[in-house]
Amino acid sequence: MDSGWVEAHLIPALEQSEPPLRLCLHKRDFVPGGWIVDNIMDAIEKSHRTLFVLSQNFVRSEWCKYELDYTHFRLFDQNDDAVVLILLEPIDKNNIPKKFIRLRKVMNSRTYLEWPDDEDQIPAFWQSLRTAIDNT
Numbered sequence: 001m002d003s004g005w006v007e008a009h010l011i012p013a014l015e016q017s018e019p020p021l022r023l024c025l026h027k028r029d030f031v032p033g034g035w036i037v038d039n040i041m042d043a044i045e046k047s048h049r050t051l052f053v054l055s056q057n058f059v060r061s062e063w064c065k066y067e068l069d070y071t072h073f074r075l076f077d078q079n080d081d082a083v084v085l086i087l088l089e090p091i092d093k094n095n096i097p098k099k100f101i102r103l104r105k106v107m108n109s110r111t112y113l114e115w116p117d118d119e120d121q122i123p124a125f126w127q128s129l130r131t132a133i134d135n136t
Contacts (some may be wrong), residue, residue, distance in 0.1 A: 001057035002088060005115075010053070012084075013126050014133075021133065023051075040067055048082065049133050054112070055088040059096055059103065084132045085112035 003113040006025075014021040024047055044050055044067070058064045085106065093104050113132065114123050 002053050002055050003011070006053060010051075014089055014130075015128075017130065022034070049084055050082055051084050051086060051133075053086050054089050054091060054103070054107075056091065058088075059091065083110065084129070087112050087114045089115070127131060 011023060011025070014023060024044075026039070029043065030036075031042075032049075035104075042133045052067075054059070084105070091107075093107055096104055113125060115127055116122055
C-alpha cells in the first residue's frame with residue numbers, strides 16, 4: 001500500500017544517488033513463478049540491508065508480518081545487524097496488533113528514522129538514511 005511513496009521517493013533517492021544503491025523490489029527483482037515466501041527469504045538473505053517502511057498499512061499486511069518475522073530471526077537469533085526502520089507515519093506502539101509483537105520489540109530496541117512533515121528536513125532525512133545504510 002505504500003508503494004507510491006517507495007516509487008516516488010525512496011527509489012530515486014537511493015538508486016539515483018552517488019554512489020547508487022540497488023534496492024530489491026518485488027515488482028522488478030522477484031523470480032516470476034517462484035514461491036513468494038522463497039522470493040522474500042532469498043531477497044532478505046542476499047541483501048546487505050533490509051529496509052522496513054513502517055506505516056498503518058504495514059501493520060495490516062500479512063506479508064509484511066512474515067518479512068518482519070524472518071528478519072527478526074536474523075536480527076536476534078543470528079545477531080545480524082542489517083535492519084533499518086523508516087517510520088513513514090506516526091504509529092502508536094500500543095495500538096500495534098498483538099500479532100506484531102515482534103515489531104514492538106524491534107521498535108523498542110532499535111533507532112528508527114521518521115519521514116519528516118517539514119519539507120526542509122527531507123534532505124537531512126535522506127542523509128541520515130544513507131548513513132544508516134552505510135554504517136549498519
